[in-house]
Amino acid sequence: MGTLTVIRAGMLTTVQDLGRWGRQHLGVPVAGPMDWYSHRLANSLLDNEADAAALEVTLMGPELLTDTETMCAVAGAEFEITAGERRVRTGEPFVVAAGERVRFGNRIAGTRATFAVSGGFTLPLVLGSRSTSLTSRLGPFGGRALKVGDALTIGSSRLVERRRPGRAAAMPHGGARLRVIMGPHEEMFSDAARLAFPKSRYVITSESNRMGYRLDGPRLDYRRPIDMLSDATPIGSLQVPASGWPILLMADRQTTGGYPKIATVITADLPIAGQLAPGDWVEFEPCSRADALEALRRRDAALAGITP
Numbered sequence: 530m531g532t533l534t535v536i537r538a539g540m541l542t543t544v545q546d547l548g549r550w551g552r553q554h555l556g557v558p559v560a561g562p563m564d565w566y567s568h569r570l571a572n573s574l575l576d577n578e579a580d581a582a583a584l585e586v587t588l589m590g591p592e593l594l595t596d597t598e599t600m601c602a603v604a605g606a607e608f609e610i611t612a613g614e615r616r617v618r619t620g621e622p623f624v625v626a627a628g629e630r631v632r633f634g635n636r637i638a639g640t641r642a643t644f645a646v647s648g649g650f651t652l653p654l655v656l657g658s659r660s661t662s663l664t665s666r667l668g669p670f671g672g673r674a675l676k677v678g679d680a681l682t683i684g685s686s687r688l689v690e691r692r693r694p695g696r697a698a699a700m701p702h703g704g705a706r707l708r709v710i711m712g713p714h715e716e717m718f719s720d721a722a723r724l725a726f727p728k729s730r731y732v733i734t735s736e737s738n739r740m741g742y743r744l745d746g747p748r749l750d751y752r753r754p755i756d757m758l759s760d761a762t763p764i765g766s767l768q769v770p771a772s773g774w775p776i777l778l779m780a781d782r783q784t785t786g787g788y789p790k791i792a793t794v795i796t797a798d799l800p801i802a803g804q805l806a807p808g809d810w811v812e813f814e815p816c817s818r819a820d821a822l823e824a825l826r827r828r829d830a831a832l833a834g835i836t837p
Contacts, residue, residue: 531597533646535679536630539591542675544650544668545643545780547580549658553761553784560662563641563739563780563803567605569832570695571645574602574622581649581684582659584675586642588806590633591675593644599625599683600647604697606639606804620697639700640806648684664740664781695832698800704730704810707798708824709767711815714757714789718769722749726791727815731775735807739781741768742802744811748773749791759787765794765802767813777802777811797824 535542545568548561562568562585569579584591590608602622603610610617613629619642625631631644652659652669659669666672670679715723731746749769762768766778768788775791779802792813794802805811816824 530648530651530685531595531599531627531683533599533650533681533683534594534596535591535675535677535681536594537592538675538677538679539586539633540589541587542591543585543661543663544582544652544659544670544675544681545585545661546582546659548660548780549656549662549667552656556784557656557667558662558665558781558784559764560658560660560668561780562643564605564643564698564800565803566698566800566828566832567641567803568643570620570697571602571604571643572649573695573832574604574620575600575645575647577645577647577649581645582652582669583643583645583649586633586644588636588640590636590642592633593631595625595627595629595631595683597627597683601625601631602645604643604645606642606700607637608642609634609637638702639804641803646683650681651684652681662781663738664783695834698831701801701804701809704812705801705805706812706814707802708795708816708821709765709792709813710795710818710821711792712790713793715791717751717755717757717789718791719750719752722751722773722791725749727813730810730812733805733807733809733811737807739779741779741782742777742805742811744775744777746774749775751789755789757787757789759785762786762790763793765796765799766790767792767794779803795821795824797821797828800828
């Protein structure tokens with residue numbers, strides 16, 4: 530086992546696995562990657578388990594030093610990346626020699642990249658997960674983003690049969706149209722709001738973060754004043770507070786909420802949503818549950834390197 534040391538932290542670099550599932554009924558947020566597809570792809574390229582802990586890099590990447598030869602992979606957002614003095618490519622495994630540095634340079638496309646190492650990072654588990662929840666301060670390093678001097682232990686590689694490499698997902702450029710399943714509270718909104726929602730374009734505001742994207746665009750008014758009990762808030766929910774401007778709930782979302790949800794982004798399109806940033810536009814396209822399941826099947830096939 531070796532150690533990876535943070536020389537430069539980047540804008541927001543956190544440790545994530547696939548999330549802290551199974552405790553939402555206790556008020557424990559899930560956290561996990563904003564782009565689950567790229568997290569799983571980076572680990573797959575190294576023959577890691579899908580939920581191995583990796584780094585989520587946001588907008589401006591880190592500089593990292595390893596004290597042992599390490600196989601690495603990056604998936605998701607495209608950056609100019611060097612290992613030592615060599616340029617390396619997103620979506621392809623690469624080796625970093627002991628004493629070499631991995632440097633993230635200019636961002637080319639997308640917002641968030643997953644940086645994985647062979648064997649994953651063997652940091653302490655917190656409530657069964659190594660994910661960092663910034664809102665609840667759970668996870669490695671006290672639930673905070675990485676900072677200069679942090680040291681991450683690299684796990685032992687395991688010998689497994691090499692899998693067919695998955696296909697990298699296309700990165701959005703300036704915005705994206707996301708498919709949604711309408712509801713569960715669609716009937717609480719006015720006819721005008723229900724008509725406008727799938728025809729409108731929203732912009733992600735600067736107040737957005739891993740908890741959710743605040744959207745600026747046409748207001749979505751209620752049919753009448755709402756007084757409802759809090760209920761579950763799945764990732765991808767479009768929660769609409771009394772202001773009328775929707776919030777797209779993301780990885781660090783709360784476990785329950787008391788505002789109506791007009792629609793939910795389908796699982797297959799969540800990785801696209803996770804690659805958006807403040808200033809990007811977003812539109813919503815209603816689809817059926819059958820369409821959502823077929824889209825997820827195609828997404829899983831791409832991850833397995835299978836042409837559907």
